[in-house]
Amino acid sequence: DAKTTQPPSMDCAEGRAANLPCNHSTISGNEYVYWYRQIHSQGPQYIIHGLKNNETNEMASLIITEDRKSSTLILPHATLRDTAVYYCVNSGGSARQLTFGSGTQLTVLP
Amino acid sequence: EPEVTQTPSHQVTQMGQEVILRCVPISNHLYFYWYRQILGQKVEFLVSFYNNEISEKSEIFDDQFSVERPDGSNFTLKIRSTKLEDSAMYFCASRYRDTANYGYTFGSGTRLTVV
Numbered sequence: 001d002a003k004t005t006q007p008p009s010m011d012c013a014e015g016r017a018a019n020l021p022c023n024h025s026t027i028s029g030n031e032y033v034y035w036y037r038q039i040h041s042q043g044p045q046y047i048i049h050g051l052k053n054n055e056t057n058e059m060a061s062l063i064i065t066e067d068r069k070s071s072t073l074i075l076p077h078a079t080l081r082d083t084a085v086y087y088c089v090n091s092g093g094s095a096r097q098l099t100f101g102s103g104t105q106l107t108v109l110p
Numbered sequence: 111e112p113e114v115t116q117t118p119s120h121q122v123t124q125m126g127q128e129v130i131l132r133c134v135p136i137s138n139h140l141y142f143y144w145y146r147q148i149l150g151q152k153v154e155f156l157v158s159f160y161n162n163e164i165s166e167k168s169e170i171f172d173d174q175f176s177v178e179r180p181d182g183s184n185f186t187l188k189i190r191s192t193k194l195e196d197s198a199m200y201f202c203a204s205r206y207r208d209t210a211n212y213g214y215t216f217g218s219g220t221r222l223t224v225v
Contacts, residue, residue: 041147
């Protein structure tokens with residue numbers, strides 16, 4: 001089973017920041033936290049990943065707590081096209097496979 | 111931006127028939143994967159492949175499944191005798207390195223419908 005816990009759904013107003021939480025309390029020291037999203041039934045799209053430090057790229061920011069037991073994905077200015085299922089994933093002890101949970105359905109409202 | 115390409119986008123097949131799902135990974139990637147997603151369910155790992163060998167496989171990947179890299183660009187998933195429960199979206203993915211610090215690039219998927 002997935003080692004991460006996420007709320008099943010969230011709403012966000014267009015133009016506002018979307019903050020998506022994830023609990024990964026059993027993450028081990030060498031596992032990265034990855035975020036992917038899936039729009040409709042398309043293939044998962046990589047967003048960002050991190051180990052200990054906060055990370056930022058052109059899509060999002062990732063805030064990881066100091067104890068690494070949880071993280072937050074931040075979409076700074078959500079648009080309607082950001083409506084998707086967002087998955088917080090770790091490598092499940094093996095770098096070769098990802099174990100997806102149920103994710104968070106983010107709905108960006110106009 | 112480089113893409114993982116999957117064909118066909120939708121495949122309908124009769125139960126018991128063989129199907130081959132095709133993928134063209136990103137050209138400089140060395141590690142290849144298949145995942146599947148039954149409608150309304152989670153994305154599940156099937157198999158990983160490197161250097162013409164299976165690296166890991168899940169319990170789902172039984173003897174009915176096989177993978178192959180027949181040439182320098184294609185990566186295929188074969189289901190020998192399809193069952194109704196094989197109906198799902200099948201996603202191919204690739205990455206340059208097989209370490210935790212490298213993200214996957216997924217294709218858009220093939221929707222397999224077994225009737």
